[in-house]
Amino acid sequence: MAGEMNPRERWGLLLMDEFPDRPPVYPLVTSYAATVYGCDLIQYCTNGATLAEAQLTAQREYGHEGLSVFTDVGIIAEAMGSKYLLRDFEVPIIDRPVISDYSQIDSLKPPDPGSNGRLPVYLEAIDKLFSTAGDVLPVFAFIPCPFTTAAGLCGVENLLMNTITAPEAAHQLLDVSLQAAIRLSDECILAGALPVLVDPLASGSVISRKTFSEFALPDLRRLISHLHRYDLDVVLHICGDTSMLVDLIAETGTDLFSFDKLNIVDAVNSIGDKIRLVGNLPTNGLLESSELSIEEICQDTLEKGISNPKGFVLSTGCEVPLRSVPEKLHAFINQGKTARYEKSPM
Amino acid sequence: MKAWTDIIPRQIDFREWHKLFMSIPDDLIDETRYYRHIPDAEWSRYLFPPSTYLVYGNRLLRKLKFDNSPAALRLWGFVLSEGERIYRARQAGMKVVAVMGDLGALTPLIYSFPDTVAFYPDCLWWTPFMMESKVLFDEAAEFGIGEDCCFVRAALGGFSKRAYFPNPDLNIATVGATCDDMAAVLSEVGYLGYDIHYFELPHRDDNRPDHEELKQFLIGQYRQVCTELESVTGVEFDKDRFFSTVDKVNRLRLYIAEIKQYMRESERNPMGGLELLNAEFAALSYYGDLDECISVLDDLRRTVKSRAEEGSGYNGQLLRLIWVTPPADPLLMNYIEELGGRIVGSEYVINQTTPLIGGEGDPFELLAEAHLNGSLMGSTQFRTELILKQVEQSGAEGAVISGIFGSTHCPYETVPIIEALRKRDVPTLAFDVVAPGKIRLQSQVYNRMEAFMETLMARRSRCGR
Numbered sequence: 001m002a003g004e005m006n007p008r009e010r011w012g013l014l015l016m017d018e019f020p021d022r023p024p025v026y027p028l029v030t031s032y033a034a035t036v037y038g039c040d041l042i043q044y045c046t047n048g049a050t051l052a053e054a055q056l057t058a059q060r061e062y063g064h065e066g067l068s069v070f071t072d073v074g075i076i077a078e079a080m081g082s083k084y085l086l087r088d089f090e091v092p093i094i095d096r097p098v099i100s101d102y103s104q105i106d107s108l109k110p111p112d113p114g115s116n117g118r119l120p121v122y123l124e125a126i127d128k129l130f131s132t133a134g135d136v137l138p139v140f141a142f143i144p145c146p147f148t149t150a151a152g153l154c155g156v157e158n159l160l161m162n163t164i165t166a167p168e169a170a171h172q173l174l175d176v177s178l179q180a181a182i183r184l185s186d187e188c189i190l191a192g193a194l195p196v197l198v199d200p201l202a203s204g205s206v207i208s209r210k211t212f213s214e215f216a217l218p219d220l221r222r223l224i225s226h227l228h229r230y231d232l233d234v235v236l237h238i239c240g241d242t243s244m245l246v247d248l249i250a251e252t253g254t255d256l257f258s259f260d261k262l263n264i265v266d267a268v269n270s271i272g273d274k275i276r277l278v279g280n281l282p283t284n285g286l287l288e289s290s291e292l293s294i295e296e297i298c299q300d301t302l303e304k305g306i307s308n309p310k311g312f313v314l315s316t317g318c319e320v321p322l323r324s325v326p327e328k329l330h331a332f333i334n335q336g337k338t339a340r341y342e343k344s345p346m
Numbered sequence: 347m348k349a350w351t352d353i354i355p356r357q358i359d360f361r362e363w364h365k366l367f368m369s370i371p372d373d374l375i376d377e378t379r380y381y382r383h384i385p386d387a388e389w390s391r392y393l394f395p396p397s398t399y400l401v402y403g404n405r406l407l408r409k410l411k412f413d414n415s416p417a418a419l420r421l422w423g424f425v426l427s428e429g430e431r432i433y434r435a436r437q438a439g440m441k442v443v444a445v446m447g448d449l450g451a452l453t454p455l456i457y458s459f460p461d462t463v464a465f466y467p468d469c470l471w472w473t474p475f476m477m478e479s480k481v482l483f484d485e486a487a488e489f490g491i492g493e494d495c496c497f498v499r500a501a502l503g504g505f506s507k508r509a510y511f512p513n514p515d516l517n518i519a520t521v522g523a524t525c526d527d528m529a530a531v532l533s534e535v536g537y538l539g540y541d542i543h544y545f546e547l548p549h550r551d552d553n554r555p556d557h558e559e560l561k562q563f564l565i566g567q568y569r570q571v572c573t574e575l576e577s578v579t580g581v582e583f584d585k586d587r588f589f590s591t592v593d594k595v596n597r598l599r600l601y602i603a604e605i606k607q608y609m610r611e612s613e614r615n616p617m618g619g620l621e622l623l624n625a626e627f628a629a630l631s632y633y634g635d636l637d638e639c640i641s642v643l644d645d646l647r648r649t650v651k652s653r654a655e656e657g658s659g660y661n662g663q664l665l666r667l668i669w670v671t672p673p674a675d676p677l678l679m680n681y682i683e684e685l686g687g688r689i690v691g692s693e694y695v696i697n698q699t700t701p702l703i704g705g706e707g708d709p710f711e712l713l714a715e716a717h718l719n720g721s722l723m724g725s726t727q728f729r730t731e732l733i734l735k736q737v738e739q740s741g742a743e744g745a746v747i748s749g750i751f752g753s754t755h756c757p758y759e760t761v762p763i764i765e766a767l768r769k770r771d772v773p774t775l776a777f778d779v780v781a782p783g784k785i786r787l788q789s790q791v792y793n794r795m796e797a798f799m800e801t802l803m804a805r806r807s808r809c810g811r
Contacts, residue, residue, distance in 0.1 A: 002485065002488035002489070002506055003506050003507065003508070004507075005507060005508075005509050006481060008403050009507060009509035009510075010509070012402065012403070012509065013509055015402075016389075016430050016433045016434070017389075017433075017437065018433055018437075018512075020509065130405065131405070134403060134405055135403055135405065135477045135478060135479030135481060136479070136481060138402075138403075139401075186364065189364070189397050189400075189401055190360070190361055190364055190397055190400075192400060192401060192405065192408070193401060194401045194402075229367075229372070229375065230364075230367070230394055230395065230397065230398050231391065231394045231398050232398060232401065
């Protein structure tokens with residue numbers, strides 16, 4: 001239709017502090033794309049062309065406004081030697097961490113995204129998506145942050161223990177994880193994607209505010225600072241409860257914060273003048289068993305989020321579940337697209 | 347801007363720039379800003395590598411070659427950040443004026459008003475190529491402006507979508523002896539509800555001595571624009587401010603002329619054709635910041651000068667070429683360089699932005715006088731003479747004319763220009779630039795470029811060069 005903005009244009013205006021016609025609608029359609037495309041998750045996670053095709057198919061079906069390259073949070077740790085269990089109909093999970101003893105940390109090297117593990121899958125998928133649809137749809141590459149990768153290198157419990165009993169070893173792991181994240185981010189950028197930093201293990205649902213401050217925040221700052229050196233807008237996604245971390249999120253320097261269990265009004269009031277907010281439909285609402293009214297929650301989220309001074313993206317609080325009901329996802333996206341900014345140039 | 351003294355001039359791709367960028371000092375990145383009168387604005391830095399602009403959709407950057415000097419990096423960053431800059435201008439409370447249809451001669455007047463910047467919607471014609479996208483062309487087609495119109499129809503797409511530049515405070519466009527396709531585009535822009543102030547360009551009959559009459563007419567047009575600007579800005583025209591702006595514009599024009607001079611006189615090619623193209627187009631609207639633009643071009647000029655004086659430059663680019671009509675597809679210029687060519691002269695139909703403006707007298711008369719040098723408002727013979735003069739100055743061995751399919755004036759000029767060049771024994775390649783996505787047609791153009799360059803090389807050998 002003449003005069004209608006496309007997703008690339010909408011995001012472009014948002015990132016320049018302008019108001020597009022309405023907020024972009026960008027639910028985190030990641031592995032759910034495999035369900036839409038009709039492939040199993042092993043294919044999705046191990047073949048870049050399949051991942052890209054699945055993303056494009058899902059986007060054509062639902063019309064959401066961004067392409068997401070993401071398989072699992074262990075992708076960097078796996079490329080550094082940890083073993084992950086790939087499953088047909090569930091996302092990969094850690095099987096055997098590469099580090100079982102502190103003395104092994106010295107031997108860790110940041111992986112080569114062009115050849116190690118499944119990192120080339122990412123790059124192939126980005127390249128294909130950017131070449132096919134990058135003029136109208138932004139491509140986002142989800143990069144596991146250092147804290148989450150460190151957990152994948154030595155196991156979640158071990159990392160959490162290390163933060164208390166062997167903080168130096170934990171920092172050493174975090175250092176190499178940071179280098180790995182920078183390297184992967186750079187390659188994703190060169191393939192045409194904007195990095196979305198994901199740090200689910202640094203969630204308030206997993207660690208304390210103190211642990212976040214000492215072990216997650218410093219490397220998040222460094223990673224974001226590296227991306228800012230290139231003037232890139234950074235999206236940070238932390239799922240779970242982040243209500244006790246909001247002020248620290250602002251300290252990371254992120255430009256956009258994708259959040260889950262955090263009151264949207266509190267987010268707007270506390271960091272909304274500095275950070276664009278991305279959120280936060282509860283993903284269980286997309287499941288069959290849920291009795292939540294998608295339209296009502298969506299409208300409520302929009303009404304509260306659209307007033308965010310720095311801008312707003314309507315999204316889900318976490319990944320769209322594999323078993324989401326299609327009609328519910330359609331309803332969410334369609335409802336989201338009815339919003340309008342009063343200050344829109346249209 | 348600091349220079350790298352040990353850098354060997356060469357053209358590099360976006361990957362290499364991304365890595366090289368790590369060695370650019372932090373303080374230099376922080377210091378390199380536009381709109382310096384707004385100190386420390388978090389958005390005003392622009393010294394970034396092509397990869398930064400790539401992820402926001404400029405997909406052609408993956409294929410282009412860039413000069414490896416910090417000055418070229420700065421130039422590219424400045425050019426590629428123009429879109430955002432115009433939005434930031436508006437956010438900072440400045441007035442934004444759109445000038446359309448060969449109106450680069452008007453911008454000294456616009457910038458003489460305080461906190462007022464100009465931009466050139468016509469230049470959106472590069473956007474579909476930079477993004478490798480049909481979005482803006484498809485949008486123009488919604489209004490019936492399709493492939494039978496010049497690529498400037500992308501500007502209509504931009505006006506319709508309202509996502510490429512802020513709503514201008516004032517739209518000024520030409521009517522009369524100007525591009526017919528642009529005029530059609532402007533009619534549709536008006537239909538969208540934008541108010542347009544029309545500036546009438548008289549036809550200059552180069553065989554008739556009616557110079558004074560034309561000048562008087564243009565003076566009247568300039569006075570009307572000035573009234574419009576006073577109304578939009580709420581500020582009266584000020585002669586002192588005008589002459590101070592003219593000083594700056596003249597400096598910028600001199601820099602461009604100097605860069606062109608080094609490009610044609612130096613033994614080896616000191617800079618890429620695309621960097622030269624970016625520099626020449628700076629004269630239209632200064633990419634939205636006159637002061638910073640001068641500094642950017644000064645930086646580039648110093649780099650080109652020092653390379654010319656040292657005799658350094660790119661390897662393997664020997665064949666001296668004049669490029670006629672700006673290529674909408676920037677990749678074509680890289681391609682000719684890859685085949686061994688170097689650009690030693692150009693005629694981009696923006697000659698009205700090249701003469702120095704007089705520093706004394708009636709401002710409108712001075713602007714009108716300079717404007718009368720335009721290539722588009724006069725005869726083909728006038729434009730041909732400009733090209734032949736550059737051939738003579740540069741010792742060009744060939745000419746490339748990148749035409750625009752559907753464009754109303756360019757095709758008619760191409761044949762007489764080819765004839766004139768051939769009479770001077772200058773082989774000429776003329777083709778129409780192919781729209782993004784038409785891969786097979788584009789490969790035909792590449793084939794013709796290869797054959798042309800082979801012919802020139804053979805001719806060189808025959809002449810014992």
